[in-house]
Amino acid sequence: MGSTGVSIAIDAMGGDYAPAEIVAGALRAKEELGVKILLVGDQQQIEAVIPPKTNMVGLEIVPAQEAIAMDEEPLNAVRKKRQASINVAMDLVKNKQADAVFSAGHSGAAMASALLRLGRLPGIDRPAIGTVFPTIKAGTPVLILDVGANVDCRPKFLEQFAVMGSIYSQYVLGMPEPKIGLLNIGEEDTKGNETALRAHQLLRENTQINFAGNAEGRDVLSGEFDVIVCDGFVGNVLLKFAEAVGGVILQILREELPQGIRGQIGTAILKPNLKRVKQRMDHAEHGGALLLGVNGICFIGHGSSEAPSIFSAIRMAKEAVDNQVLQRLQSQYQILQSESD
Amino acid sequence: MGSTGVSIAIDAMGGDYAPAEIVAGALRAKEELGVKILLVGDQQQIEAVIPPKTNMVGLEIVPAQEAIAMDEEPLNAVRKKRQASINVAMDLVKNKQADAVFSAGHSGAAMASALLRLGRLPGIDRPAIGTVFPTIKAGTPVLILDVGANVDCRPKFLEQFAVMGSIYSQYVLGMPEPKIGLLNIGEEDTKGNETALRAHQLLRENTQINFAGNAEGRDVLSGEFDVIVCDGFVGNVLLKFAEAVGGVILQILREELPQGIRGQIGTAILKPNLKRVKQRMDHAEHGGALLLGVNGICFIGHGSSEAPSIFSAIRMAKEAVDNQVLQRLQSQYQILQSESD
Numbered sequence: 001m002g003s004t005g006v007s008i009a010i011d012a013m014g015g016d017y018a019p020a021e022i023v024a025g026a027l028r029a030k031e032e033l034g035v036k037i038l039l040v041g042d043q044q045q046i047e048a049v050i051p052p053k054t055n056m057v058g059l060e061i062v063p064a065q066e067a068i069a070m071d072e073e074p075l076n077a078v079r080k081k082r083q084a085s086i087n088v089a090m091d092l093v094k095n096k097q098a099d100a101v102f103s104a105g106h107s108g109a110a111m112a113s114a115l116l117r118l119g120r121l122p123g124i125d126r127p128a129i130g131t132v133f134p135t136i137k138a139g140t141p142v143l144i145l146d147v148g149a150n151v152d153c154r155p156k157f158l159e160q161f162a163v164m165g166s167i168y169s170q171y172v173l174g175m176p177e178p179k180i181g182l183l184n185i186g187e188e189d190t191k192g193n194e195t196a197l198r199a200h201q202l203l204r205e206n207t208q209i210n211f212a213g214n215a216e217g218r219d220v221l222s223g224e225f226d227v228i229v230c231d232g233f234v235g236n237v238l239l240k241f242a243e244a245v246g247g248v249i250l251q252i253l254r255e256e257l258p259q260g261i262r263g264q265i266g267t268a269i270l271k272p273n274l275k276r277v278k279q280r281m282d283h284a285e286h287g288g289a290l291l292l293g294v295n296g297i298c299f300i301g302h303g304s305s306e307a308p309s310i311f312s313a314i315r316m317a318k319e320a321v322d323n324q325v326l327q328r329l330q331s332q333y334q335i336l337q338s339e340s341d
Numbered sequence: 342m343g344s345t346g347v348s349i350a351i352d353a354m355g356g357d358y359a360p361a362e363i364v365a366g367a368l369r370a371k372e373e374l375g376v377k378i379l380l381v382g383d384q385q386q387i388e389a390v391i392p393p394k395t396n397m398v399g400l401e402i403v404p405a406q407e408a409i410a411m412d413e414e415p416l417n418a419v420r421k422k423r424q425a426s427i428n429v430a431m432d433l434v435k436n437k438q439a440d441a442v443f444s445a446g447h448s449g450a451a452m453a454s455a456l457l458r459l460g461r462l463p464g465i466d467r468p469a470i471g472t473v474f475p476t477i478k479a480g481t482p483v484l485i486l487d488v489g490a491n492v493d494c495r496p497k498f499l500e501q502f503a504v505m506g507s508i509y510s511q512y513v514l515g516m517p518e519p520k521i522g523l524l525n526i527g528e529e530d531t532k533g534n535e536t537a538l539r540a541h542q543l544l545r546e547n548t549q550i551n552f553a554g555n556a557e558g559r560d561v562l563s564g565e566f567d568v569i570v571c572d573g574f575v576g577n578v579l580l581k582f583a584e585a586v587g588g589v590i591l592q593i594l595r596e597e598l599p600q601g602i603r604g605q606i607g608t609a610i611l612k613p614n615l616k617r618v619k620q621r622m623d624h625a626e627h628g629g630a631l632l633l634g635v636n637g638i639c640f641i642g643h644g645s646s647e648a649p650s651i652f653s654a655i656r657m658a659k660e661a662v663d664n665q666v667l668q669r670l671q672s673q674y675q676i677l678q679s680e681s682d
Contacts, residue, residue, distance in 0.1 A: 136589050148526060151534035185489060185577040193492035193574045217581030221589050233534045234575045236526040240558030241579060242586070248477050248562045249590050249622070256617045263614045269607035276597045281590070 006321045007036035008314055009089040009098035012046050013067035014105020016303045020049040022104060025310025027051075030058050032311075035318050038098050040064050040089040064088040067105070070303060074108035078116060086110055090117035093296040100317040102288065104301035104310065111149055111291060111300075118296040121329055126150045127293030128161045129232070129300070130168065131239060134280065137223030143169050144183075144220070145292060146232040147239040153231035155198035158182065159206060164292040165227035166209045167332055171323040172316065175226040181215030183230035183238075188214070195231065203229075208332065246281040253277075288313035290320070297326055347662045348377035349655055350430040350439035353387050354408035355446020357644045361390045363445060366651025368392075371399050373652075376659050379439050381405050381430040405429040408446070411644060415449035419457060427451055431458035434637040441658040443629065445642035445651065452490055452632060452641075459637040462670055467491045468634030469502045470573070470641070471509065472580060475621065478564030484510050485524075485561070486633060487573040488580040494572035496539035499523065500547060505633040506568035507550045508673055512664040513657065516567040522556030524571035524579075529555070536572065544570075549673065587622045594618075629654035631661070638667055 010026050012019040019041060027050070030037045039046050040062045047061065064085040068077045078087060086105060090113045092098040103110045111127070120127060130145035145161050146153070162180050169178035182200055184192045189200055191214060203211040215228045220238065230238070253274070258267045267274070288301035288309065297320045299313045320326075351367045353360040360382060368391070371378045380387050381403045388402065405426040409418045419428060427446060431454045433439040444451045452468070461468060471486035486502045487494070503521050510519035523541055525533045530541055532555060544552040556569045561579065571579070594615070599608045608615070629642035629650065638661045640654045661667075 136592060151526060151537075183578060185492060185574055185581075193572075196492075196574070217578040217583075218585035220582055221585060230578075231534075233526055233537070234578055237524060237558040237571075237575055237579060238582060240526075241561055241582065242558075244559035244562060245583070245586050251477055252618055252621050256621065257611060257614050259614055259617075262610050266607045266610035266614065269603050270598060270611065273598050273600055273604045273607065276600075277593055280593050280597065 005036075006034075006100075006318050007038060007098045008317055009038045009040055009062070009092040009101045010310075010314075011085045011089045011101070011103035011105050011110070012039040012041035013064070013085040014103040014110075015301065015305050017306055018104065019046050021306045022310055023049045025305075025307035026314065027054060027059070028307065028311045029314035029318075031055075033315055033318055034058075035314065036060070038062050038089075038092055040092070041067065041085040062088060062092065068109045070106050072106065072109065074106060074112045077106075078109050078112040084109075084113075086113045087117060090114060090296070090298075093298075094118055099321040100297035100299065102299045102301065102310070102313050102317055104288070104303060104305040107148070107289075107300045110298065114291055114294040114296065114298050118294045118298075121293055121295055124160055124164070124293040126153070126157045126160070127291055128157075128164065129289050130165060130292050131289040132173070133221065133242060135221045135223035138280075140223040140226075141173060142220065142223070142225055143173065143227045144235055144239065145227070145229060146235050147289060148232045148236035149291075150232040151236075152233075153195060155195055155202055158195070158199040158229050158231070159202040160293070161229040162203055162206070162209050162211070162227065163332060164329055165229060167328050168290070168292060168320070168325060169226045171325055171328060172319045173226070177210050178226035179212040179224070180209045181212055181219065181225035181228045183220075183228050183234060184214035184216065186214060187216065199229075249281070250278060288316065290316070292329070295326075297321055346377075347441075347659050348379060348439045349658055350379045350381055350403070350433040350442045351651075351655075352426045352430045352442070352444035352446050352451075353380040353382035354405070354426040355444040355451075356642065356646050358647055359445065360387050362647045363651055364390045366646075366648035367655065368395060368400070369648065369652045370655035370659075372396075374656055374659055375399075376655065377401070379403050379430075379433055381433070382408065382426040403429060403433065409450045411447050413447065413450065415447060415453045418447075419450050419453040425450075425454075427454045428458060431455060431637070431639075434639075435459055440662040441638035441640065443640045443642065443651070443654050443658055445629070445644060445646040448489070448630075448641045451639065455632055455635040455637065455639050459635045459639075462634055462636055465501055465505070465634040467494070467498045467501070468632055469498075469505065470630050471506060471633050472630040473514065474562065474583060476562045476564035479621075481564045481567075482514060483561065483564070483566055484514065484568045485576055485580065486568070486570060487576050488630060489573045489577035490632070491573040492577075493574070494536060496536055496543055499536070499540040499570045499572070500543040501634070502570040503544055503547070503550050503552070503568065504673060505670060506570060508669050509631070509633060509661070509666060510567045512666055512669060513660045514567070518551050519567035520553040520565065521550045522553055522560065522566035522569040524561075524569050524575060525555035525557065527555065528557065540570075590622070591619065629657065631657070633670075636667075638662055
């Protein structure tokens with residue numbers, strides 16, 4: 001595939017399997033998606049994991065002297081290590097040398113670096129981390145935000161998340177008129193904690209979005225909502241629970257299915273079907289999380305990301321660039337602000 | 342089985358399948374557990390669903406003229422309908438005619454009725470709803486509270502939940518030294534929203550419990566914690582998500598496993614093993630939720646409860662009575678209060 005003109009800066013040093021899996025996923029994205037890849041990090045380490053006969057067209061290594069470890073305090077580390085790979089990658093976006101950035105490293109550090117280097121979009125008080133869950137309806141994912149950036153949210157933050165999520169859902173996930181839900185403990189308008197009650201009112205009155213009401217925990221995977229907004233505390237608990245529950249179920253299947261002779265025979269026969277079950281429950285297909293509300297396209301991946309997840313995240317980043325998500329977010333906010341004048 | 346002397350008041354009118362399934366579960370509990378059952382509600386309707394040759398020893402019908410519907414505003418309904426089945430059932434506990442109460446009706450109404458009729462335990466600011474989740478370790482359930490009674494919690498409420506949960510886990514669920522977790526977004530002491538940060542400190546300093554630190558969403562089902570405390574907003578979202586996710590996975594299994602001829606053969610062979618998988622994921626085995634912090638033993642079930650869930654909940658209620666949970670909660674708080682004097 002030829003170049004699309006989209007270039008993605010990759011923090012090659014971030015993640016449990018960096019740089020090998022990061023580079024592998026990025027190279028695949030370069031070939032299959034035609035994006036230009038800027039690998040940011042320790043040149044020697046990166047070169048060591050690029051296979052010998054790799055086509056270097058569309059591939060660039062941008063040296064960075066430092067990296068931020070998973071146990072560092074993010075804001076301090078980002079400030080002190082000015083030449084950390086995540087900072088250098090962010091600067092590539094800031095200086096228009098790249099259209100988007102991806103990191104599977106310390107997500108708090110990626111967030112801090114994005115805030116310090118790129119800044120917030122006008123009209124946004126707090127950027128949010130969004131992530132896409134598969135739902136019971138095949139082909140209908142749901143975008144949940146915030147899943148961890150803001151642990152104490154004011155109602156208007158949730159409203160901003162809804163507007164940003166709606167644009168992302170429409171232009172990247174392809175939902176024509178995204179149905180927006182507010183994560184809450186009941187369907188009725190009168191349910192919820194103080195923040196949810198006030199946010200419900202704001203969302204109800206907002207004409208920029210298609211607000212479909214409260215979404216309960218049971219509605220998250222129903223496919224009835226395209227975007228669900230919540231504060232980063234409950235969103236993070238939900239995300240980590242959802243990620244773990246797949247593993248729990250797979251373990252129960254592994255323990256129970258092969259029991260007895262019938263079990264062993266049946267399990268052997270069902271092997272290909274069980275593999276499909278695993279795939280549908282797998283998060284990797286849905287790639288990384290995105291940082292919505294900073295002045296640039298930023299995707300962040302799990303520390304445990306391997307090449308397929310990296311590839312998926314880069315594909316999402318390319319979609320976001322191709323569909324001018326950043327420009328749409330900017331202009332949406334100009335409209336909103338002039339309306340409220 | 343002979344009578345144990347434990348008597349349980351059952352709101353026979355509460356629940357989607359009331360009174361038939363409620364009565365069926367209660368009759369089974371009477372036979373198998375030897376408890377005395379007081380069925381509260383419309384005498385005619387109740388009698389109509391008791392099978393003709395039922396042994397009436399240990400069974401009593403306590404007439405109640407009214408019932409509270411699922412869509413009624415709970416506090417108002419409980420106040421206005423003084424003769425509602427849930428109120429009459431609570432009064433049986435208050436007047437020592439029953440040791441515990443169970444309702445699968447409007448849970449908000451059950452909560453309101455318990456508060457108004459029984460009152461709170463001394464030292465408890467807010468009662469909590471606790472529910473038991475299965476974990477990845479067979480035979481090691483985890484008690485989560487609060488799952489919906491208190492949507493805005495102060496840190497000291499969470500501390501009270503922890504103390505109550507610890508007693509319940511030890512004396513009803515049989516965990517020798519229950520490991521208590523605080524639901525949070527990171528393992529580190531410095532993570533969390535304002536409430537979680539302050540609650541962490543209180544739990545750390547509390548010598549009545551075995552505080553094991555923060556529990557993330559991924560730790561809920563790990564079996565590493567015996568009790569996890571959280572505010573009722575996040576707890577309710579988590580509970581409803583967890584209940585729904587089992588159904589989602591079962592649907593994926595139903596869709597994928599029987600595909601193709603191999604799939605049909607394999608699925609047929611594995612039928613008994615798949616049934617065990619379903620059982621392990623099934624919530625009914627673990628019965629209802631309990632109301633901790635009111636001056637009586639109260640269990641509440643899902644509106645959709647059928648006889649097996651009713652039976653499980655009554656068994657839990659009997660365990661709570663047998664193990665003197667209420668008395669232990671009362672004395673624990675006397676100790677706590679004298680310590681803080």
